[in-house]
Amino acid sequence: MRPARNLQQGPHTTFVQSMVRSHGxxxxxxxxxxxxxGSVAVSGPMGTALYPLGGWTSKFVRHLEQGYFGPATAAADQEGG
Structure with missing residues (x-):
């Protein structure tokens, strides 16, 4: 694994957390x-995923929906998911 130096953080975390909450x-x-x-690193309770800057949002959401970042909460289970 390559070492990475953080250049920016803040609004990206807020954005990711908002998307995670919207998925229950x-x-x-x-x-x-x-x-x-230039890549985007998204860390969650089950690890970290790296995405190319272009189109990272849709790839992250797809991985979130597929459960790559851990199980959904009870709210999603109540919906039958």
Missing amino acids: RDATAFDARILDD
Whole structure:
């Protein structure tokens, strides 16, 4: 695994946490950073995923929906999910 230096953080984490909450999950363990190589690192309770800057949002949401970042909370289970 390559070492990464964080250049920016803040609004990206807020944005990711908002998306996580909208999918019925606990967002407190999520963090997002733009790395010096231009990729986006999204960390959650089950690990970290790296995405290319272009189109990272849709890829992250797809991975979130597929459960890559851990199980959904009870709110999603109540919907039959």
